[in-house]
Amino acid sequence: MRFAARVEVRLRPGIADPEGATIERALPALGFEDVSALATGRVFRFEVEAATEARARERAEALAGALLANPVLEEASVSVCSLEA
């Protein structure tokens, strides 16, 4: 079965996010005084062939841990869903 996987990678708490901080500093000038705690991250999407959803999640988590996120700087969250009709 084919599964769609989505991996969100974001900086760990305590790791500087100067890009996020810079965006946040610009917000009041655009009238978004009510927005805070802005953080940047990246999203990866891919497909996995696996027998079960649990196995697909396992593979996506393995890829996130081995390559997509650097564990010193980043953490990842993984979601998968079936592509079968």
Place this chain on the structure above:
Amino acid sequence: MAPRVGVVVFPGTNCEHDVVLALERVGADAELVWHAATRLDHLDAVVVPGGFAHGDYLRPGALARFSPVMGALSRFAAVGGPVVGICNGFQVLTEAGLLPGALQKNRDLRFMCGPVSVTVASSRSVLTRAVPAGTELLLAINNFDGSYVCTPETLAQLRDEDRVVLRYCQNPNGSLDDIAGICNRAGNVVGLMPHPERASSELLGSTDGLVLLRSLVGVGVP
């Protein structure tokens, strides 16, 4: 016979010729090594120079560890071969797990390029074995992701084991503990953000990088 030093070239590396020139200046027989190479055992030392290996895609250094040469480099390092990663080369070595920690974006989100003063913090690495601790050197930095970071446990270990090799005199980028360079436990694998090769000629404003490269190649080192 002059020591043979390999200078690894990934697609996107751009400091290799500068490093070769600087190595030749200290008496080494330097040669370029393409990233597809699978053997390094004919070499006396290996330098992973700066640039943008594999375009810095994903993260600086992240994709380089899948190049064939990295397997050979790990084996070379495991048997005590001297390995130095400069700038992007340092990022490659951390991503490959040959050195702990990581390099994050500079504190002020600026690409930084210019002279930088560092202090030799330890003489137990292959890059500093001929330089007494406390020596101040004028080198150059040229990076965006140059701020060293690691877990508190790793930092404690680096300090306890005397593995911080270079510290900035004035921290330019928010680097943890002013760290400009570190080494592995054995001292034969070193990573540093400043470029010794950019301080290898009076024309460049400093020759302080030569003493580091001389340490590495062992020419004139007691």
